[in-house]
Amino acid sequence: MKNTGHDFTAPHALHDDLIAWFEAHKADLPWRRTHDPYVIWLSEIMLQQTQVTTVIPYFERFLERFPTVHALANAPLDDVLKLWEGLGYYSRARNLHRAARMVLNDLNGVFPSTVNALQQLPGVGRYTAGAIASLAFGLDAPLLDGNVIRILTRLFDITGDVGLTATKNTLWELAGRLVPSGRAGPWNEGLMELGRRICSPKSPDCDRCPLSAHCEAYRMGTQHERPVKRPKARTPHYDVTAAVIERDDGSVLIAQRPHDGMLGGLWEFPGGKREPGESLPDCLRREIREELGITIQVGRQLGTVRHAYSHFRITLYAFACRLVSGTPHAIECADWTWATLDELGQYAFPVTDQKIIRMLRNGEGQLGMDLWT
DNA sequence: TAACCGTGGGA
DNA sequence: TTCCCAAGGTT
Numbered sequence: 458m459k460n461t462g463h464d465f466t467a468p469h470a471l472h473d474d475l476i477a478w479f480e481a482h483k484a485d486l487p488w489r490r491t492h493d494p495y496v497i498w499l500s501e502i503m504l505q506q507t508q509v510t511t512v513i514p515y516f517e518r519f520l521e522r523f524p525t526v527h528a529l530a531n532a533p534l535d536d537v538l539k540l541w542e543g544l545g546y547y548s549r550a551r552n553l554h555r556a557a558r559m560v561l562n563d564l565n566g567v568f569p570s571t572v573n574a575l576q577q578l579p580g581v582g583r584y585t586a587g588a589i590a591s592l593a594f595g596l597d598a599p600l601l602d603g604n605v606i607r608i609l610t611r612l613f614d615i616t617g618d619v620g621l622t623a624t625k626n627t628l629w630e631l632a633g634r635l636v637p638s639g640r641a642g643p644w645n646e647g648l649m650e651l652g653r654r655i656c657s658p659k660s661p662d663c664d665r666c667p668l669s670a671h672c673e674a675y676r677m678g679t680q681h682e683r684p685v686k687r688p689k690a691r692t693p694h695y696d697v698t699a700a701v702i703e704r705d706d707g708s709v710l711i712a713q714r715p716h717d718g719m720l721g722g723l724w725e726f727p728g729g730k731r732e733p734g735e736s737l738p739d740c741l742r743r744e745i746r747e748e749l750g751i752t753i754q755v756g757r758q759l760g761t762v763r764h765a766y767s768h769f770r771i772t773l774y775a776f777a778c779r780l781v782s783g784t785p786h787a788i789e790c791a792d793w794t795w796a797t798l799d800e801l802g803q804y805a806f807p808v809t810d811q812k813i814i815r816m817l818r819n820g821e822g823q824l825g826m827d828l829w830t
Numbered sequence: 831t832a833a834c835c836g837t838g839g840g841a
Numbered sequence: 842t843t844c845c846c847a848a849g850g851t852t
């Protein structure tokens with residue numbers, strides 16, 4: 458164990474300074490109006506790798522539609538994904554739904570109330586378990602997220618690479634020793650609020666920081682160099698095609714992605730990644746044949762969408778297409794259907810396909826007879 | 831362990 | 842434009 462030279466088992470000005478600042482400056486966030494473990498749980502899942510301002514409208518809509526864990530467990534997964542549409546990391550929605558059913562079926566509807574029991578729920582890791590335990594149940598549990606990592610590496614001027622397990626273990630151990638008995642909730646939440654508003658990654662506002670007197674990095678002038686992390690590799694780029702296959706009645710064909718993997722369970726215009734040397738129409742015809750077992754004619758290009766995912770970038774080329782032969786049947790997709798432009802709103806789409814839909818609605822990509830003349 | 835998993839905002 | 846980053850978890 459690394460000796461930080463501090464004894465945090467006794468009351469310490471660090472705790473009082475942070476909690477006093479938090480009580481004076483904390484924002485009025487929707488999930489701070491309750492201790493309902495279901496509500497805290499929902500907020501923590503949504504807040505994983507997602508900023509507060511992004512989460513708020515999703516949180517409000519979700520809670521209105523699913524006010525209790527019972528309501529969530531009894532809903533179809535497709536309804537949950539629709540409410541998650543655009544929020545990203547969709548495995549969170551699938552795990553949330555599965556966990557709700559576990560609470561109902563395996564735990565008699567009683568939400569788990571210990572760190573270990575919470576961590577048994579799918580989608581709940583060490584951080585989220587600590588957050589629910591301390592914020593909903595008032596337990597003396599630590600948590601370690603990006604904010605707390607930043608604050609602790611600065612407070613104690615920790616130079617280890619935070620991507621390494623050894624450094625993470627040190628930080629978890631430190632976070633555990635720092636939790637003030639009986640005040641874990643405001644302490645943990647105060648750390649995250651401080652990290653978000655004052656101890657920011659690029660431009661920490663040390664002049665307004667209630668902890669600057671305790672901060673070793675501030676004393677040494679190294680706050681901009683903490684935390685230490687190794688740079689990540691550049692992301693590759695791919696060309697991707699999408700087919701807007703229109704029937705005579707104006708409906709278009711959409712396919713549901715497999716429930717595991719990227720964007721699992723969401724709907725999209727069928728298509729896929731272009732192989733080296735392959736033309737865009739060839740790519741489209743191949744992908745549609747492999748996905749749905751049909752042959753299409755590729756018409757006019759409707760537009761392009763550029764998008765950056767976590768680990769790669771794409772340029773998506775959307776084409777107007779017609780069915781030539783065959784009957785669609787699910788091969789590499791989970792499901793498929795024909796839908797009119799109005800009906801598309803019932804399905805959950807990734808943002809890229811939402812942009813294609815927007816093109817169609819704006820008339821930028823006019824479908825119909827003039828495609829072929 | 832390291833790769834994978836989305837999206838939007840800010841510098 | 843490009844890069845980083847955000848109340849992480851899973852495999």
